[in-house]
Amino acid sequence: MDARPLTTDRLVGWTPVNSPDLSPLGPTSSSGGGRVPRGRSSAGRLRYPTPVPASSAWQVGDPVGRRQFADLRTLDLEGGGRLPVTLAYETWGELNEARDNAVLVLHALTGDSHVTGEAGDGHPTAGWWQEMVGPGRPIDTDRWFVVAPNVLGGCQGSTGPSSSAPDGVAWGSRFPVVTVRDQVLAEVDLAHELGIGSWALVVGASMGGLRVLEWALLGPEHGVDVDAITVIASTAQTSGDQIAWAHAQLSAIHADPRFRGGDYYDAADGDGPHVGLSIARSIAHTTYRSAFELDERFGRMPQGGEDPLHGGRYAVQSYLDHHGDKLARRFDAGTYVRLTESMLTHDLGRDRGGVETALGQITARTLVVAVDSDRLFLPAESARIQRGVPGAEPLHVLHSDHGHDGFLIEFAQLGPVVADFLAAGERVRD
Numbered sequence: 001m002d003a004r005p006l007t008t009d010r011l012v013g014w015t016p017v018n019s020p021d022l023s024p025l026g027p028t029s030s031s032g033g034g035r036v037p038r039g040r041s042s043a044g045r046l047r048y049p050t051p052v053p054a055s056s057a058w059q060v061g062d063p064v065g066r067r068q069f070a071d072l073r074t075l076d077l078e079g080g081g082r083l084p085v086t087l088a089y090e091t092w093g094e095l096n097e098a099r100d101n102a103v104l105v106l107h108a109l110t111g112d113s114h115v116t117g118e119a120g121d122g123h124p125t126a127g128w129w130q131e132m133v134g135p136g137r138p139i140d141t142d143r144w145f146v147v148a149p150n151v152l153g154g155c156q157g158s159t160g161p162s163s164s165a166p167d168g169v170a171w172g173s174r175f176p177v178v179t180v181r182d183q184v185l186a187e188v189d190l191a192h193e194l195g196i197g198s199w200a201l202v203v204g205a206s207m208g209g210l211r212v213l214e215w216a217l218l219g220p221e222h223g224v225d226v227d228a229i230t231v232i233a234s235t236a237q238t239s240g241d242q243i244a245w246a247h248a249q250l251s252a253i254h255a256d257p258r259f260r261g262g263d264y265y266d267a268a269d270g271d272g273p274h275v276g277l278s279i280a281r282s283i284a285h286t287t288y289r290s291a292f293e294l295d296e297r298f299g300r301m302p303q304g305g306e307d308p309l310h311g312g313r314y315a316v317q318s319y320l321d322h323h324g325d326k327l328a329r330r331f332d333a334g335t336y337v338r339l340t341e342s343m344l345t346h347d348l349g350r351d352r353g354g355v356e357t358a359l360g361q362i363t364a365r366t367l368v369v370a371v372d373s374d375r376l377f378l379p380a381e382s383a384r385i386q387r388g389v390p391g392a393e394p395l396h397v398l399h400s401d402h403g404h405d406g407f408l409i410e411f412a413q414l415g416p417v418v419a420d421f422l423a424a425g426e427r428v429r430d
Contacts, residue, residue: 052325054264054272057155057162057332058088058122065122066090067113067150067157072189075152078179078345084166085186088157089113089149092133093141095196102196103139103422104187105129105148106204106211109284109339110331112156115148116141124330131411138419139203147194151211152186153178153338161334162265173262175338179345184214191224198225201422202364205407206377207339209234210346213385216362217348228365228425230418233374233407235381236348236355236388242376245287246340249280253333262334277333278324285323290373290403359388365428366392367421369414371406372399393421 058067072085090113095102105115107128116127116134133139133146150158153175161175191199199219204212209231219226235242253259256276264272286294298316306312313321349355366389370382379397386395398413400406407414 051268051270052272052274052328053269054258054267054274055155055162055332055334056328056330057160057335058157059162060164063122065114065120066117067122069157070190070193072186072193075182075186075189077176077182079177079182081176083159083176083178083182085152085189086157086159086163087149087152087186087190088154089147089190090115090117091145091147092116093143093145095145095194099196100198100200101143101145102199103144103146104191104199104202104215105133105139105146106187106202106208106215107148107151108204108206108208109343110281110327110336111208112154113148113150114156115146128408132415132418138415139201139422140419144200144422147190147196149187149190151207151339152183153335153342155332155335160332161262161338162332170263170265172265172334175262175334177345178338178342180210180214180342181218181345183342184211184218185222187211187215188219188222188224191219196224198227200425201228201230202226203230203232203418204234205232205369206234206404207343208232209377210343213348213362216364216366217352217358220363226364228367228421229362230367230369230421231382231385232369232414233371233377233382233404234385235346235377236359236385238344238346239381243344245283245376246344249283250337250340252276252279252283253337256333259333262337264333273333274325274328277328277331277336278321280333280336281324281327282320285320287376288404290375290401292373293401293403296401355384356388359385360390362389365421365425367396367417368392369396369398369407369417371402371404371410372397373401373406374404376404 067088070087074082074084076082111128114123114127116130119126135142150156152158153160155162161171165171202212202215212229212231213236216226216229253273253276256273258264258271259273259276294316301315302308303313303315303318308314348358352358368382368386370379372379383395386392396417398406398410400410402409
């Protein structure tokens with residue numbers, strides 16, 4: 001292992017000279033964003049030409065893009081306290097006269113409301129689920145009215161650590177812990193704001209899947225019916241293993257002196273907690289991919305012209321550094337902390353008599369999808385959901401060499417399953 005300290009200089013994104021593109025999904029990653037302009041240094045590496053922003057959160061005054069905004073009620077939080085809520089969201093398609101064709105898509109940890117669509121002003125990267133959502137795609141926006149909110153606590157227009165508190169200063173360290181249930185209750189308020197009394201489908205993967213399960217119970221309790229849910233690569237209850245992986249990521253950010261306890265939003269570019277955030281992303285990205293893939297793609301191959309015996313890196317280290325830096329240029333460390341903490345609160349059975357009792361109360365048609373090589377949300381956890389929900393479809397397992405990120409890659413398998421499930425719901429309603 002390279003013993004040199006991990007500095008800002010080490011955590012610049014670059015693609016090695018005379019080496020294949022090492023991004024996970026080819027030249028552009030669905031999970032990490034698109035290309036960012038780069039220049040070549042005298043050492044031969046390709047580098048980003050500007051310092052990493054202290055925060056890459058969307059701010060008022062930035063290009064809006066496709067975002068819409070809903071100022072919602074002040075929310076009474078599960079852990080105590082109250083929070084005024086604004087949610088940013090995007091929509092595609094048209095809500096029909098019967099108002100029964102609405103689909104809610106819920107993003108994962110570092111995703112946002114830009115599910116589908118090109119990069120452009122306000123959206124530096126293309127949609128993260130373009131192959132699944134759009135005209136003629138599995139969730140066909142010629143048929144369905146699709147809504148995708150940026151989660152409460154997020155950094156792309158919704159109320160979160162980077163947004164302004166009532167005193168006009170960024171919430172920062174004052175932003176409260178929000179639970180998955182708090183996030184879903186904010187989304188329930190958004191549904192009411194949009195005049196949606198029922199969802200034909202609520203679908204999400206990873207962190208989004210946690211909210212899908214809460215939606216199945218909280219939605220009907222609060223006046224929004226949920227006809228069907230699709231839970232992809234997720235769990236009914238955060239496990240000790242998942243908490244352990246999250247702990248290392250949170251510790252990396254908290255240990256960065258430039259995090260300043262969460263109050264860094266007035267810092268200059270290059271003086272924010274991008275090192276801690278980059279390390280956290282490197283840890284997380286290891287859990288998103290499979291051991292098989294990392295060994296097959298990288299093995300012990302040195303990075304470009306670097307020599308690991310003389311301070312250089314292996315190719316897999318460069319790959320993780322690249323993804324860490326790329327996230328720091330499109331996300332926010334405070335949001336990463338608060339959303340990770342919200343995932344740790346997830347327990348569908350809390351105050352409901354346990355997980356199995358809670359799953360047994362779900363009445364929506366249910367499709368559960370696992371990824372066979374997932375080492376973050378294990379297939380066994382998906383199987384537990386499928387067993388517990390009355391009348392759930394048989395568990396569908398995607399085969400993938402890519403691990404957890406299979407839900408962002410294996411569209412040839414995932415797309416038809418979701419499309420068929422949606423079509424079956426239409427036949428039931430007819």
